[in-house]
Amino acid sequence: MKFRYFGGSALLAEVASSAAAQQLRHALLQADIVGVRELVPGYNTLLIEFDPLILDMAKLERRLPKLSEQPPPAWEQREHEISVRYDGEDLQEVARLAGIGIAEVIQRHCAPLYTVAFLGFAPGFPYLSGLDPKLQVPRLKSPRTRVAAGSVAIAGEFAGIYPQATPGGWRVLGHTDSVLFDAGRAQPALLTPGDKLRFRPLP
């Protein structure tokens, strides 16, 4: 693990895997260090944002190696199933890029047990790791000005789901009725980092 200074109020831990980022995040949550404001997982990173008036960066830095080596504390790992209507506007183009049929695109998209590597871009938007290499196609050259809420999409090595209508450049394979983010719920985001997820095709 390596640390980078991210200004005067944050450290960026670079870790080997998304699992290592989850482990460090949960170790830090358990340690309950006064002054830590945000623990944001990213692509093989964990951003630790803190209040420098309360927490001394040097002290935090000294504690981190130990925390990252600790056996991971037990945390609730949830598994979700998301039903998808495979009627996306990019389904055909993805099949063409991958050199396979539409049925095989759907089958390969549904096969893996994905992990929520991190959330970002919009509230509740999951970056799902575990996408079949055959489906790893580049994002659209020119993003759409509006992608509908519930769009199930892929880009690069990630699969994702748009929680709300936004502009976006991921390739849309289908749509789901699952509500990914609702600020009024006790747990606003359906998915949290580290959760497992499977897609199920609707007939």
Add this chain to the structure above:
Amino acid sequence: MITVLEPGRSTSLQDRGREGFAHLGVPHAGAADSLSLRQANLLVGNNEYAAALEMTLNGPVLRFEVEAVMALAGGRVDARLDDAPVPMYQSVAVQAGQTLNCGPVRTGVRSYLAVAGGFSAAAVLGSVSADTLARLGPSVLQGGETLAMQARRLQQGWYWRTPPEFRAQAVVRVVAGPHAEWFAAGTYDELLHTEFEVRSDSDRSGLRLAGAELTRASQNELGSQGMVSGAIQVPGDGRPIVLLCNHGATGGYPVLAVVIAADLPQLGQLRPGARLRFQSVSREQALAALQVAEQDLLHGLVTADRGLLAARSLIALAKSHPELRAAHLRVDGRQVRLRR
């Protein structure tokens, strides 16, 4: 209650913003100039991060339906209460039925209107901030809507010792960013030696700058990662973006430098066309500057009531010393106590 007669260009409720939800992709939002928000609130005896109105470039016209005490801070507005000019940076009594016409923001970009007791609105994830990026919380003000206020004993006679001035040029301090190897050698120096101009497509998410096209060593995409306010991101076109309060929780462009916390409020007051320079400091200097800024905030507020000021000093002491359990001060024959 306040009735919005005209909403202004983009007026919204803002407080400290949403903390602790960035791992779910939720932006912080909150006031773009947190210092002016805190000053406006302190002037009317509120919690410094109580919800206040943030007005942008052109302020609203509001009718107070109840008696109130208000204060304006931030960019200068020539506000009028009925026909009388309203001084900024001091608490002002308002009678029920009076109309406040804020008018254009003459210096800076944003002005803040606080009322004693604070505005009340339904909190979303712990904040009433209007998030203009993720569309959380209330929307920007609409004509005809009403704003609820908390009932509060009104106190007057507070003013700010030395109100800040907002200019069309600024120098803000930065520390080197986390992604040095993503840039050509000398790019950080180029950042420091360039006078940038704030572009007109800037908003609460970020200041977009023109003035130099900074050279990236790699055009690869950085893996998405958590971002902080003040991060100076450099996209493929080399034109830097300084992230402001309503930035996305994660981002995928390398970060050349990070504006220090003490200077973040200034960024929220730079209007399109403003000139911006960066000055490099160490992380130790960044922390010292933040401590000075917090001290200045404590000492800027002036009132005849020394007991209240003593209470504020104790609260500041408690903030900087989490282990402190109890303390007291004697002022003008009165005891001011702090107990956790």
